[in-house]
Amino acid sequence: MQKVVVLRWGHRLRDKRLTTHVALTARALGASELVLADVRDGKIKEKIDGVSETWGGHFLFEMGVPWKQVVAKWRNKGGIVVHLTAYGENIQSSDVLQRVKATGKDVLVIVGSRKVPSEFFSKRVSDFNVAIGSQPHSECSGLAVFLDRFFEGEELSGEFKNSKMKIFPQKHGKKMVKSDDSESPK
Numbered sequence: 432m433q434k435v436v437v438l439r440w441g442h443r444l445r446d447k448r449l450t451t452h453v454a455l456t457a458r459a460l461g462a463s464e465l466v467l468a469d470v471r472d473g474k475i476k477e478k479i480d481g482v483s484e485t486w487g488g489h490f491l492f493e494m495g496v497p498w499k500q501v502v503a504k505w506r507n508k509g510g511i512v513v514h515l516t517a518y519g520e521n522i523q524s525s526d527v528l529q530r531v532k533a534t535g536k537d538v539l540v541i542v543g544s545r546k547v548p549s550e551f552f553s554k555r556v557s558d559f560n561v562a563i564g565s566q567p568h569s570e571c572s573g574l575a576v577f578l579d580r581f582f583e584g585e586e587l588s589g590e591f592k593n594s595k596m597k598i599f600p601q602k603h604g605k606k607m608v609k610s611d612d613s614e615s616p617k
């Protein structure tokens with residue numbers, strides 16, 4: 432199966448929650464790793480690692496690596512790069528997703544924040560510029576739709592191994608199950 436890693440570009444220290452939500456989205460919807468480009472933010476790493484410890488899985492959070500280095504390394508290893516942008520090929524009205532999948536290669540998904548460097552749109556950086564509809568919205572919603580379509584919804588019912596807690600789906604109310612199987616209603 433093709434692996435997906437997310438490159439988060441343009442983290443703003445005054446806007447920590449959005450990067451946190453991008454990372455939580457990446458983890459919950461099937462990506463293997465998030466790389467926070469160029470800057471370090473230990474609080475976000477702590478939060479995401481804490482979520483993984485409680486809720487399981489093997490999600491990695493890297494930070495502080497220059498984006499050019501991440502892209503160059505990824506391409507050298509034979510992976511492809513998908514830049515999510517409202518200006519790209521529309522995921523619904525074009526065959527871009529089929530072409531991404533047909534490569535069979537691991538995918539580095541770049542999401543921005545403020546105006547991204549123009550190089551992101553070029554062939555040197557991105558093999559595909561993919562639009563989640565041709566209206567501007569958010570890195571979080573764009574990433575969520577891309578991952579869900581890429582993994583065809585399978586990621587939503589997947590097991591997160593080695594969790595301390597599991598959510599036990601309910602018609603009404605909230606129930607969590609500890610990994611030792613003792614139930615803890617909440």
Ligand SMILES: C[S@@+](CC[C@H](N)C(=O)[O-])C[C@H]1O[C@@H](n2cnc3c(N)ncnc32)[C@H](O)[C@@H]1O
Pocket residue numbers: 515516517518541542543544545546547561562563564565566567568569570571573
């Ligand atoms: C809030 S937008 C800002 C975009 C910025 N104004 C620009 O022109 O590049 C932040 C990020 O959300 C993602 N995004 C927003 N709308 C999108 C769309 N329709 N399709 C794909 N990605 C989108 C892109 O990754 C973008 O870099």
